[in-house]
Amino acid sequence: MFEHAVEIEIPRVRVACPHCGPKRELLGWLDPYARVTKRLAESVSRLCAVMLIRHVADYFGLNWKTVKIIDKRSLERRLGPVDLKVVTVIGMDEFAIQRGHRYATAVIEPARKRVLWVGRERSREGMRPFFTLLGPEGFAALEAVVMAMNGAFEQEVRAQAPQAQIVYDLFHVVATKYGREVIDRVRVDEANRVHTDQHARRLVKGSRWLLLRNRENVTREADQVRLNELLAANRALMIAYVLKDDLKELWCYRHEGYARRFWNGWYRRAMRSRIEPLKAFARKLRAYLPGLLAHCRYPLHTSVLEGIKNKIKVIKRMAYGSRDDEYLFLKIRAAFPGIG
Secondary structure, X not given: OOXXXXXXXXXXXXXXXXXXXXXXXXXXXXXXXXXXXXXXXHHHHHHHOOOOHHHHHHHHOOOHHHHHHHHHHHHHHHHOOOOOOOOOEEEEEEEEEEOOOEXXXXXXXXXXXXXXXXXXXXXXXXXXXXXXXXXHHHHHHXXXXXXXXXXXXHHHHHHHOOOOEEEEOHHHHHHHHHHHHHHHHHHHHHHHHOOOOHHHHHHHHOOHHHHHOOHHHOOOHHHHHHHHHHHHHOHHHHHHHHHHHHHHHHHHOOOHHHHHHHHHHHHHHHHOOXXXXXXXXXXXXHOOHHHHHHHHOOOOOOHHHHHHHHHXXXXXXXXXXXXXXXXXXXXXXXXXXXXX
C-alpha cells in the first residue's frame, strides 16, 4: 500500500454450529488458509506471466515458493481440466525438459494451436495417461496423429486407437533422420577418405550445417560459392545432397498414387547410388511408407509443435522451480490455450 508492505490483523468470528461443528467467518477478499489477499494474489499471478518468479518475489517482498504456489493455484482455477471433446487430429513430439537426456512429451491440437497435454518421458508408459484421459469416446473420434518417427509413440497409438492414421512429418524425416543418418555419415566417411589432402578434409569436415540447410536458405555469396565448390568436388556428397532435396517433394503430393510412383523412383535412385548410408536409410524408410503417403490425405506437419517447443524453452527459464512438473505443464498450457 503506497509502496509499503502492510500486514493486516483481522479478528474473525468463530461460530459453533450444532449441525456442522465449529465454523469460521468467511472474508470475501481472502481465500481459505491464504496468507495474502485476493487482490495481491491476482497481481502476483499477472506479473508471473511476464516476469521470472524470483523477480516477482523480490518486487512484492514474498518468498519465491509463495509466489509459485499463488501462480500455480491461479492457473489451476483459470485453466481447469482440458477439454478433449471433438478432438480428431493431434500432434505429438518430445522435448528436453532437463539436462542429462531427460525428456517430456507434448500433445497438441494443430488446427487450434492448443496444447492438450504434457507429460514426463517419451515412452509408451509416459504417453498412456493421455490416452486414459482421452477415454473410449476420444479413441473412436481420433482420425490422424502427426508425429516424428518414434517407435514408442507409434506403438501406443496403434494399441489405443488403431483406426487413427499415423502421419510422419517432413522435418523429422528429412532434416533430422536424413541429416543425421546420411549427410553426417557420408560427410565423415568422405573426410576420412581424403585425409591426406588437408584442404579437402577441412572443407568436408566443416560443411555440416551448410549441407543440412536448404539451398534457398544459403543466402551469403561466400556460402553459395563454398557449397558449389564442395558439391562439384565430391560425388558422394553431391548425390546425398540432391536426393535430400528430392525427397522433400514427396510431401507436396495430394494423390497417393502419384506419391507412391515418386517414392519408387526416388528409392531406385537411392539404391543405385552405391552410397551405403543412403541405401541403408532408404531401406529403413521403406518400412514407414504408409505413414509417409498418409500425408496425401492428411497434409499435417509439426511446425506448430516446433514453435511451441521453442516457446517452452523460454517458459522453462521463467518458471523458476520448474522441478515441479505439474506447475511447469500448467505454464505451458496457459501459453497455448488455442484459437477459435
